[in-house]
Every structure is written in structure tokens, then in C-alpha cells.
Amino acid sequence: MIELHLLLLFMIVAAIIAVEVxxxxxxxxxxxxxxxxxxxxxLILKAPDLAITQLVVEILCLIILIRATIKRDLPLIxxxxxxxxxxxxxxxxxxxxxxxxxxxxxxxxxxxxILRVAANYLKEGFIATGAANLVSSVVLDFRAYDTLGEATxxxxxxxxxxxxxxxxxxxxx
Amino acid sequence: MSTYFLxxxxxxxxxxxxxxxxxxxxxxxxxxIVEYAVNLFFILVxxxxxxxxxxxxxxxxxxxxxxxxxxxxxxxxxxxxxATTALLIAIAIRIYDxxxxxxxxxxxxxxx
Numbered sequence: 596m597i598e599l600h601l602l603l604l605f606m607i608v609a610a611i612i613a614v615e616v617x618x619x620x621x622x623x624x625x626x627x628x629x630x631x632x633x634x635x636x637x638l639i640l641k642a643p644d645l646a647i648t649q650l651v652v653e654i655l656c657l658i659i660l661i662r663a664t665i666k667r668d669l670p671l672i673x674x675x676x677x678x679x680x681x682x683x684x685x686x687x688x689x690x691x692x693x694x695x696x697x698x699x700x701x702x703x704x705x706x707x708x709i710l711r712v713a714a715n716y717l718k719e720g721f722i723a724t725g726a727a728n729l730v731s732s733v734v735l736d737f738r739a740y741d742t743l744g745e746a747t748x749x750x751x752x753x754x755x756x757x758x759x760x761x762x763x764x765x766x767x768x
Numbered sequence: 769m770s771t772y773f774l775x776x777x778x779x780x781x782x783x784x785x786x787x788x789x790x791x792x793x794x795x796x797x798x799x800x801i802v803e804y805a806v807n808l809f810f811i812l813v814x815x816x817x818x819x820x821x822x823x824x825x826x827x828x829x830x831x832x833x834x835x836x837x838x839x840x841x842x843x844x845x846x847x848x849x850x851a852t853t854a855l856l857i858a859i860a861i862r863i864y865d866x867x868x869x870x871x872x873x874x875x876x877x878x879x880x
Contacts, residue, residue: 596771603774610778610801614785619793626797633804640811641821641834645842652850656800663857664793684787688780695776705771706817713814713837720836721824729822729833733840745844752851759858 599639606632619664627657644730771812779805792860792870796853803849807842814838 613625630653637646726732785798814835822836
């Protein structure tokens with residue numbers, strides 16, 4: 596799995612560039628690189644549905660971010676307790692990484708999942724639902740209430756965007 | 769093991785951006801990076817060595833497929849992530865219209 600490690604390293608480098616670069620447009624473009632690398636990783640990890648969805652979502656996300664950043668300024672201020680704050684943040688992240696490294700040893704090894712729930716879906720998915728794509732059989736049949744909740748969240752967010760972005764409020768009569 | 773750890777490092781890059789930057793757009797970018805890392809971690813946990821995609825074929829025996837459950841969950845999470853990012857951006861644009869800056873320390877007129 597050497598290509599997986601290379602793509603992960605590429606994503607980390609692109610993320611660091613996105614965090615540290617001064618220009619906002621360059622930062623947005625670097626985030627797009629991270630998302631497209633994620634789409635390629637989904638292809639390598641045998642998840643074609645996710646790769647297609649991630650590609651579309653990434654392009655839409657990029658368009659929205661560029662709409663927000665174009666012709667707007669970026670204040671880069673280093674006032675206040677800059678060194679102290681950076682040091683404490685890095686200390687927290689190092690502690691977090693150490694604890695995570697210890698606790699990651701309890702996970703099953705990479706490439707050998709437990710599959711306690713999914714073995715049932717793999718065995719009976721086609722007989723129970725008749726769908727050749729097992730992911731869509733899980734999304735639309737076994738866990739359909741989950742998808743209903745997702746649609747609710749989606750439409751609530753869209754309504755929120757429309758309310759926030761509306762130019763003219765209704766006048767009082 | 770090392771794959772999981774690289775994924776966690778990506779998570780920590782996003783976390784650093786979220787905690788340390790003062791620009792609203794940079795904070796939204798940090799949230800997006802954290803979200804990518806979490807989605808990737810789910811898919812890594814569900815991967816099976818030399819597995820194939822969970823799509824049935826007529827002549828193929830169901831022997832060695834990757835986990836379809838985590839793929840379904842992450843499919844939901846990706847779409848919700850786009851919607852929440854759009855909502856965050858809309859609020860950030862409105863804040864810029866009102867205050868003329870993205871700096872979060874200058875946005876302090878909320879108290880009546």
C-alpha cells in the first residue's frame with residue numbers, strides 16, 4: 596500500500612500549505628488539493644461511490660469558498676501573546692497525538708476489520724433488497740431512517756443559507 | 769498502524785488551524801480538513817486487505833468485500849459536510865458585510 600502512504604503525505608503537505616499560506620485564494624486552492632487527494636484515496640480503498648460523491652462535493656465547496664474570499668482582505672496580526680498561545684496549542688496537540696498512538700494499538704490491524712454487523716449485510720443484502728450495489732442497499736433500505744434524517748439536515752441547512760443570504764427583509768405593514 | 773497515524777496527523781493539522789488562526793475563512797478551512805480526516809479514518813477502519821468494491825457481479829462469488837456499512841455512513845457525512853460548510857460561509861459573508869473584516873477579535877459588538 597505504498598501509494599496510499601504517498602497520497603496521505605501529499606494530503607498532509609497540502610493541508611499545511613493551506614493553513615500557513617497568507618493569500619486566501621491560494622489557501623482555498625490548497626484545500627481543493629486535499630479534497631481531490633481524498634477522492635483518489637477512496638478509489639484506492641475500493642469505495643467508488645464515495646469517490647464520485649467526494650469529487651462533486653469538493654468542486655461545489657471550492658466554488659462556495661472562492662465566492663466568499665474573492666476581493667476580501669486578510670488581516671495577519673501577530674499581536675498579543677503569540678508565542679505563548681502557539682506553544683500551548685502545540686503542546687496540547689503533542690499530548691493528543693501521544694495518547695492517540697497508545698490507544699490506536701487496540702484497534703484491529705489495518706486491512707483486517709471485524710465486520711460484525713456488515714457480514715450480515717454482505718450475506719443477505721442481495722436477497723433482502725435486490726440491489727446489486729450493497730452500499731445503496733444499506734443507504735436506502737437497511738438504514739433508510741438515517742437517510743431521511745440526512746435529508747432533513749440538508750434542507751434545514753439550505754433554508755438557513757437562504758434566510759441568511761436574503762438581501763431585502765419583509766417590510767412592516 | 770502507520771496509516772492510521774498519518775490520518776491522525778492530518779486531523780491535527782486541521783485542529784491546529786481551528787485553534788490558532790484568527791481569520792474566519794481559515795477557521796472554516798480547518799473545519800473542512802478535520803472533516804476530511806474523520807471520513808478517511810472511517811474508510812480506513814472498514815478496508816479489507818485485497819478486498820473488492822461492495823458491488824455484486826453475476827459470475828463473482830461474494831468472498832472478500834470491503835465493509836459497506838462505513839461507506840454508507842460516510843456517504844451521508846460528506847453531503848452533510850457540504851451543507852454545513854455552505855451555512856458557515858453564508859454567516860461569514862454576512863459578518864464581513866457588517867464589520868468589514870474577517871478578524872475574530874474585532875467582532876465584538878454582539879452585546880446589545
